[in-house]
Structure formats: C-alpha cells, structure tokens
Amino acid sequence: MAITDFLAASDITSAIGACEGKDSFSPRAFFKAVGLSKKTPTEIESVFKILDQDKSGFIEQDELQLFLQNFSKGARALARTETRTS
Secondary structure, three states: OOHHHOOOHHHHHHHHHHOOOOOOOOHHHHHHHHOHHHOOHHHHHHHHHHHOOOOOOOOOHHHHHOHHHHOOOOOOOOOHHHOOOO
C-alpha cells in the first residue's frame, strides 16, 4: 500500500513544498494540504499504518523526524523542535 493510494500526488507535492524551510512544518496545515482532513476514519487509519514504520501502533520521535519522507522520498527530515508538542 502506498500513500498515493489515499492522497493525490499533486496535493502531496504542494504540501511538501509549503514546508521546505527549517521550522516551517505545521501538522494541521500539512494534513489539510494533503487532503487528510477530508478522509474517512478508515482511510486515515490506513495512512497511519503506512506512517507507523515499526508497526508499534504509535509514531515515535524517530518516525516523526522522517515523517515528510513517507510522503516524498526527497523531503527533508523534520527538526526535533517540529516534532514536539511542548
């Protein structure tokens, strides 16, 4: 299963482009831009399973740092400051 089975490649490209700069990642803006806010709970769960690389049921810090690369292989790694909630 690929992320593009659920999300449009053009939306992904646009969302990745919007957060190319350091500390420019906003989870809410990104999820809206890729179209996740319009998906059903089942579709969101499927996307989560793709993002949960180690299949632990959680997305850990190291997975979060490589989060954008799940959407586009050439995307940058997120800074630690972008992956913390507090």
